[in-house]
Amino acid sequence: MPTIEPHRHRQVAESFGVDAERYDRTRPSYPEAMVDRIVGASPGTDVLDVGAGTGIAARQFAAAGCTVLGVEPDARMAAFARRGGLEVEVSTFEAWDPAGRRFDAVVAGQAWHWVDPRAGAAAAARVLRPGGRLAVFWNAFQAQPEAAEAFAVVYRRILPDSLAAAGFGSAAAALDGYLTMCATAADGIGAAGGFGEPEQWRFDWDVTYTRDQWLDQLPTFGGNTQLPPEQLARVLDGVGAAVDALGGSFAAHYTTVVVTAEVRSGTPTAG
Template identity: 60%
Template sequence: MPTLPSSTSSSLPSSAASPAPAAGNQPHQRRDIAESFGGDAERYDRARPRYPDALVARIVAASPGPEVLDVGCGTGIAARQFTAAGCGVLGVEPDARMAELARRLEPGVAVDVARFEEWEPGERQFDAVVAGTAWHWIDPVAGAAKAAAVLRPGGVLSVFWNVALLPADLAEAVADACERVMPDSPFDFRAALTRPATVPYRAILDKAADGIRTAGGFGGTEQWRYDWEFTYSRAAWLDVMPTQGAFTRLPAAALAEVLEAVGSAIDARGGSIAVPYATMAVTAKRT
């Protein structure tokens, strides 16, 4: 279970949004991928990294109270961190398999099984709405409007992502394996893996900020960034890869071929890999 060393943080200026993907191919419309992670929920919880404690503390400090709604809570990774920080957490998660594990790992966290856009909050209200590596699966305008509806005045909406910045040689090894195993894939693995990972995430952050502005009910958005690094053994990194959206639906034999190629690249580096991360957030306050 990766834990985080100390991190450095910064605030990022908002930038113009990048052109949106073609209609019908938005991430939140790809339910086949969005709800595929529960196929191995225990691996997901074991392998996926946690979020910087400084980010959690900053969100808690900015909130008017301790009640947190965790959107797309998955197995409860972020929910457990907010619980440890003294918050009461309710999760909303569309995959019942992920929700069941989240409840089992932290009995103090309740989880409603629903897509956030269709979730019925009743009279419940919250001091913070958060989403850890999940908001791209939510309609950015409908999701922000739902968040505004359930936040108390002064409440905080904060959506954030862990972005791995793979070393160039490992990125090339992954791209080579993906192109060999998935030659007909419409996804440009090489372009995605060999450019700085923060480039596509910049578009994701801008899209989230645009959705918040369009939905209304919030003040100006802020973008935050926390930089940190984690060293993985060969086995630990190969445990992470099957939890990533590009691989969750890959047949076992094809996945094994990709992992073998990446494992060989890690062996050539001495059996471990230091992976820099950037945790990137968009945050706004309910007016």
Template identity: 50%
Template sequence: MSALSQEGMPSPRPNTYFDGGAALYDRSRPAYPDALIKRIVSTMPGLEVLDVGSGSGIEARQFKTAGCTVLGVDPDAQMAEHTRGAGVEVEVERFETWEPAGRTFDAVVAGTAWHWVDPSAGTAKAAQVLRPGGLLAPFHHSSLTPAELADAAGMAFPGWKTRAADAYRKVAPDSLFDHDGRRKSPFELYQPLFDEMADAIRRTGCFSEPELWRFDWEQTYTRDEWLAVLPTQGVLAKLPQDELDRVLDAVGTVIDGMGGSFSLPYATVAVTAVRIDAG
């Protein structure tokens, strides 16, 4: 199937995280492993959580279900309104400039959002609002793409490299591919981010040595479910409509060749540290 309409015209582009499509983001993005949520809650000295970049409220609802009181901070007013609908308080502001007004928390978390925060300013703000013994725990999903799954299985899909791969290279030549055209693994993609986060934590002098917590799991996607996920991803969210259609069409062809669905391995990785300096 194609990303084009039956009349051959580009289909309307769905809303994404970046233009206020909170409902699409909420229903297409996966939740976080229960084991991650439980480990964070068991490590916190109390149950008050500050969720940085709370977005559509995926992880905020999970922490709330685990018995926590959650305050979200997000710069997107539409996202904030969506999350408030689930009973989570959200303040609209960038975390770096957000005013805590003397409030402190037992954990500062961020679900696939810390890469939008200035690492030095964000970590310093987290140190400011965490109670002694409080936990800083930004976490991110990382996963393979359908093309990488096909390659791993030794499957050949004519046209993939000239259609989807070229489109990916155009929008993210230094993130998804090495200069020789080799696809990077998910952990290669995210390792610089994890290293930067850990280095920023160390520089504050206010935290224990950072630890990486990793949780492996899988999720099965149908063709339509995966094509709904792609426009919510940062690398594709700002593509012109014709380029987005090109990627969706090529990815859809790959998934059709896999039988219409695939199981996607995920690793959710948290960079964690405990607040050790009350000063």
């Protein structure tokens, strides 16, 4: 089986800004316990947010007392984040010039799979202060089993070749995919050098989505951002009917998975 390398698919990585306001409004944030643990394990409060998007994670770190700089390749997402008061520079992380700046933590929420895992880890090592921490994390979504199967039926009918058709929101599909991303991130950290042994953290939490809340979020997913409007409308109609059949809402479980490592002393500095 060929290796899947999402970071090579820039057209998908940079498609989320098509509706930045919806993305920010509907995408979930991250557990406060995760933010607190990352901040507590870092030597200070200067944070670089890679793939900052609209600023969902950045705002949480700022609320925890951090000074946050975002790096985001999509100018539309960066502009939205700036309107919310965040400082964001437009660039891919691999091409970004830190101009001698140093940070206590480099974080990436729902974005590190769009970064070359080895080059990204090496770039993080160069901008981290001694004892600084790289922490990359994802929210793995798992719908209740009845909803997951009903959604998969919709995708099998409308988009039979999509990943969602194989089991949208099922526990196995969600965790397997993100654990693969975690393993790739850990391998990249190891290959880049400059870090201690990567650790994996996990945080579990639950939410209930109404029909309207879920249909509002659905267009922001990577598999849907590039669909023709008529095809997206069919997906939304089908999923909406499925949620109606479940009583108008469904339960979902999120597992937030984190790969993190501390930079070793003596790592070459940036600038």
